[in-house]
Amino acid sequence: MFVQIAKRLIMMLPLLLGITLISFVVIHLAPGEPTDLQTQLNPEVSSELRERLRAQYDLDKPLLVQYGKWLGRLVQLDFGESFVQDRRPVAEKIAERLPVTIMINLLSIGLILLIAVPLGVLSAVRRNSLFDRFTTVFVFIGFATPSFWLALLLMDFFGVRLGLFPIAGLKSLGHEYLSFGRQVGDVAHHLVLPVFVSAFGGLAGFSRYMRGNMLEVVRQDYILTARAKGLSERVVIYRHALHNALLPVITLLGLSVPGLIGGSVIFETIFAIPGMGKMFYDGVMMRDYPLIMGVLVIGAVLTLVGNLIADVAYAMADPRIRRR
Amino acid sequence: MIQLFYILLLGASLLSGCDRKPPATVESLAEAPSPAYGDTLLMGSIGEPSNLIPVLSSDSASSDINGLVYNGLLRYDKDLQLEGELAHTWEISPDNLTITFHLRKDVRWHDGQPFTADDVLFTYQLLIDPAVPTAYADRYLQVVKAEAPDPHTFRVTYGQPLASALISWMFPVHPRHLLKDQDVTRSPLVRAPVGTGPYRFVEWRSGEKVVLEANPDYFEKQPYIHRVVYRIIPDPSTMFLELRSGGLDYMGLTPLQYARQTDTLAFKRRFEKYRYLDFSYTYLGFNLRRPLFQDVRVRRALAHALNKQELVDGVLLGLGTEATGPYKPGTWPHNPDVRRYEYNPAEARRLLAEAGWHDTDGDGILDRDGRPFAFTIVTNQGNDTRTKSGEIIQRRLQEVGVSVKLRVIEWASFIKEFINPGDFDATILGWTITPDPDAYNVWHSSKTGVGELNFVGFKNAEVDKLLEEGRHTLDQQQRKRIYDRFQEILAEQQPYIFLYVPESLPVVANRFLGIEPAPAGIMHNFIHWYVPVDQQKYQR
Numbered sequence: 001m002f003v004q005i006a007k008r009l010i011m012m013l014p015l016l017l018g019i020t021l022i023s024f025v026v027i028h029l030a031p032g033e034p035t036d037l038q039t040q041l042n043p044e045v046s047s048e049l050r051e052r053l054r055a056q057y058d059l060d061k062p063l064l065v066q067y068g069k070w071l072g073r074l075v076q077l078d079f080g081e082s083f084v085q086d087r088r089p090v091a092e093k094i095a096e097r098l099p100v101t102i103m104i105n106l107l108s109i110g111l112i113l114l115i116a117v118p119l120g121v122l123s124a125v126r127r128n129s130l131f132d133r134f135t136t137v138f139v140f141i142g143f144a145t146p147s148f149w150l151a152l153l154l155m156d157f158f159g160v161r162l163g164l165f166p167i168a169g170l171k172s173l174g175h176e177y178l179s180f181g182r183q184v185g186d187v188a189h190h191l192v193l194p195v196f197v198s199a200f201g202g203l204a205g206f207s208r209y210m211r212g213n214m215l216e217v218v219r220q221d222y223i224l225t226a227r228a229k230g231l232s233e234r235v236v237i238y239r240h241a242l243h244n245a246l247l248p249v250i251t252l253l254g255l256s257v258p259g260l261i262g263g264s265v266i267f268e269t270i271f272a273i274p275g276m277g278k279m280f281y282d283g284v285m286m287r288d289y290p291l292i293m294g295v296l297v298i299g300a301v302l303t304l305v306g307n308l309i310a311d312v313a314y315a316m317a318d319p320r321i322r323r324r
Numbered sequence: 325m326i327q328l329f330y331i332l333l334l335g336a337s338l339l340s341g342c343d344r345k346p347p348a349t350v351e352s353l354a355e356a357p358s359p360a361y362g363d364t365l366l367m368g369s370i371g372e373p374s375n376l377i378p379v380l381s382s383d384s385a386s387s388d389i390n391g392l393v394y395n396g397l398l399r400y401d402k403d404l405q406l407e408g409e410l411a412h413t414w415e416i417s418p419d420n421l422t423i424t425f426h427l428r429k430d431v432r433w434h435d436g437q438p439f440t441a442d443d444v445l446f447t448y449q450l451l452i453d454p455a456v457p458t459a460y461a462d463r464y465l466q467v468v469k470a471e472a473p474d475p476h477t478f479r480v481t482y483g484q485p486l487a488s489a490l491i492s493w494m495f496p497v498h499p500r501h502l503l504k505d506q507d508v509t510r511s512p513l514v515r516a517p518v519g520t521g522p523y524r525f526v527e528w529r530s531g532e533k534v535v536l537e538a539n540p541d542y543f544e545k546q547p548y549i550h551r552v553v554y555r556i557i558p559d560p561s562t563m564f565l566e567l568r569s570g571g572l573d574y575m576g577l578t579p580l581q582y583a584r585q586t587d588t589l590a591f592k593r594r595f596e597k598y599r600y601l602d603f604s605y606t607y608l609g610f611n612l613r614r615p616l617f618q619d620v621r622v623r624r625a626l627a628h629a630l631n632k633q634e635l636v637d638g639v640l641l642g643l644g645t646e647a648t649g650p651y652k653p654g655t656w657p658h659n660p661d662v663r664r665y666e667y668n669p670a671e672a673r674r675l676l677a678e679a680g681w682h683d684t685d686g687d688g689i690l691d692r693d694g695r696p697f698a699f700t701i702v703t704n705q706g707n708d709t710r711t712k713s714g715e716i717i718q719r720r721l722q723e724v725g726v727s728v729k730l731r732v733i734e735w736a737s738f739i740k741e742f743i744n745p746g747d748f749d750a751t752i753l754g755w756t757i758t759p760d761p762d763a764y765n766v767w768h769s770s771k772t773g774v775g776e777l778n779f780v781g782f783k784n785a786e787v788d789k790l791l792e793e794g795r796h797t798l799d800q801q802q803r804k805r806i807y808d809r810f811q812e813i814l815a816e817q818q819p820y821i822f823l824y825v826p827e828s829l830p831v832v833a834n835r836f837l838g839i840e841p842a843p844a845g846i847m848h849n850f851i852h853w854y855v856p857v858d859q860q861k862y863q864r
Contacts, residue, residue: 030737031737032737036739036740040739040775046462047775049462050775053457085381085382085386086375087375093530096530097530155562163569167562167565168565168566168571169533169555169557171532173366173571173862269558269559270559270561272555272559272562275531278558285734287736
């Protein structure tokens with residue numbers, strides 16, 4: 001098994017190289033350059049100045065040379081410096097935004113699992129009941145609701161009218177003067193609406209998936225056997241069936257590993273949360289190549305690693321896979 | 325000089341103005357309790373500042389903050405007249421080539437070091453240093469000699485008289501002792517500035533907020549408001565909800581919010597709204613290299629076909645005014661007596677017929693030599709008012725038999741693919757209006773190259789002459805005559821149809837008193853704003 005993992009890891013390298021090369025070329029193909037925002041349509045900037053700025057960022061060099069330089073730095077785990085005016089190291093900018101994004105995504109995935117798994121199982125067990133139909137409608141409403149719209153409605157109702165929850169951001173004004181316990185409480189208070197909104201839309205996928213798995217499993221022969229043995233319905237469903245129905249969720253979780261670092265622009269913009277989504281979006285708009293590449297590389301690595309982990313975990317959990 | 329509208333795209337501009345004082349403020353001033361120190365002002369900012377060293381930044385969020393942290397040698401007073409800031413007086417030599425600034429002696433940097441002429445000289449050197457990635461170098465490259473003969477005198481000499489020379493010294497002065505002999509782009513001051521201004525930098529939490537604190541040693545006086553917090557909230561709707569829930573004290577409203585969502589008693593009890601003309605205008609520019617637009621009668625016809633007031637009412641909900649030229653109504657360069665094109669579809673049709681455009685095949689679209697009168701208007705994504713204007717224009721032109729398509733394109737592609745190479749029929753864009761009227765870069769015939777700002781390709785010998793003269797003339801009356809004539813020609817020629825000047829719509833929590841709306845906006849006397857003791861909301 002370790003040999004297999006090692007093989008998979010080695011195979012990742014050329015794959016990663018290919019991903020970076022394609023991403024690098026594609027971004028540079030998009031019209032516009034990082035210096036544009038500063039120099040285009042600005043009457044105070046002459047063409048010499050424009051060229052000087054381009055040269056400072058190596059933008060006057062051929063694309064392959066730029067890629068080579070970038071790759072050279074990446075090998076030393078250096079993502080380079082952002083091309084926008086703050087010129088900060090990309091790694092620092094990402095590190096600043098990563099914890100918040102991961103925290104919200106973890107909370108929201110946790111909440112989704114917490115609600116969606118029982119919801120899916122119950123819908124499957126009571127297939128076509130009133131409960132099943134009601135949850136179906138409910139989760140699809142969640143799926144179809146635009147998050148920005150829901151967010152604004154909730155902010156207006158809970159934030160402005162009732163004054164129960166803060167509207168935007170993650171910390172209150174006097175946050176730094178609070179005791180540690182209160183600080184945690186403050187952040188939690190701020191997170192209620194965002195986590196709810198982001199989880200609401202994800203319920204449909206997971207609960208439907210769970211319901212489908214469960215329906216698939218209860219049709220299997222071993223469930224029939226279990227029932228034939230005279231086990232109680234409880235034990236049949238929650239021990240024998242649920243166990244197997246949960247297995248594919250591992251794959252799904254493995255696939256959501258890269259999603260942990262990705263945020264949603266709309267969602268982060270609405271709640272004024274300094275997360276990865278907004279940073280990446282701004283980076284693309286300003287053609288901040290090092291930042292874009294940094295985020296893409298991390299995303300690519302996490303995708304590959306996430307797949308690997310999912311496969312390994314699946315193999316550990318399910319003896320049927322291990323054999324093959 | 326005119327600067328790009330994209331700054332406005334990034335955020336609500338704070339410093340701009342024309343007097344429309346709401347009577348309520350006058351009353352509150354009259355019965356105002358005595359000023360007191362303390363309290364915090366929470367400001368909403370759409371964008372995160374990029375860099376707090378002014379030579380390196382060009383976005384509005386950074387310049388709003390830098391405006392409180394740094395000082396220039398000069399500044400505009402509330403009526404947009406130049407007055408001394410770090411320089412208490414200045415004199416211009418009789419040949420208009422040399423300016424001598426006499427600097428204040430009582431100024432200290434926020435870290436306690438004294439401010440001297442060396443700092444000014446250093447700032448100038450930063451601006452012209454080829455290694456510094458700054459967008460501001462050009463005007464300072466015209467200086468032939470800069471010197472600091474003693475610690476409180478700074479002198480610059482130009483090769484030829486430059487009308488915008490004085491204005492250029494409004495640029496924030498940088499601290500030499502903290503920035504000399506190092507790469508400024510890597511200086512810690514990028515994220516923790518040290519200036520001489522009324523507010524000191526306290527902290528910057530990325531994506532969250534920037535905190536400033538009153539400078540007790542500020543040379544004019546200690547500001548009353550103790551803290552200013554810029555909260556970064558990228559969405560205008562969220563910002564508005566934050567304002568209503570008490571999480572913000574100041575923001576720039578959108579016309580929709582101003583006109584339709586703030587008319588409740590509850591809102592009026594807690595906030596004071598202000599409105600004054602913004603320093604920007606929006607226009608419809610024609611690509612004059614296209615044969616379609618080379619006939620001036622066609623451009624005039626299109627001007628007659630549009631109803632500017634309808635645009636102001638429909639797009640800005642009445643919160644703006646019709647534009648007639650590139651200057652702001654109510655300021656000295658503006659010439660109100662230029663030719664105007666009233667809304668008159670019949671006249672538009674007559675002019676188009678005169679230019680040879682008739683609807684011969686009866687499809688409702690004019691044609692000439694078998695080709696229909698059809699063109700595309702391009703504009704950039706992310707600016708709702710421009711898109712809406714485009715839609716209204718589309719309909720009005722349809723009525724006179726002109727078929728218009730509207731294309732909205734992401735900013736960088738828009739500039740690179742359409743504007744710079746001159747590959748467009750017509751465009752809706754905007755310029756910011758700076759108080760100095762020099763418009764050489766936008767209208768001179770030498771500026772029609774690829775990537776230059778006269779991208780509509782306007783060429784007029786008299787305008788060229790006027791613009792050259794204008795930027796080297798210092799006498800305001802003489803300049804007024806020059807730019808008046810310049811505006812007349814623009815109005816006759818209609819290379820742009822000047823559409824409208826929008827209004828700035830700031831709103832401030834009404835516990836803040838001492839606000840004095842003026843042509844320069846409301847921020848000009850910020851250090852005199854205060855909250856009476858019994859109304860102060862924040863203790864630290």
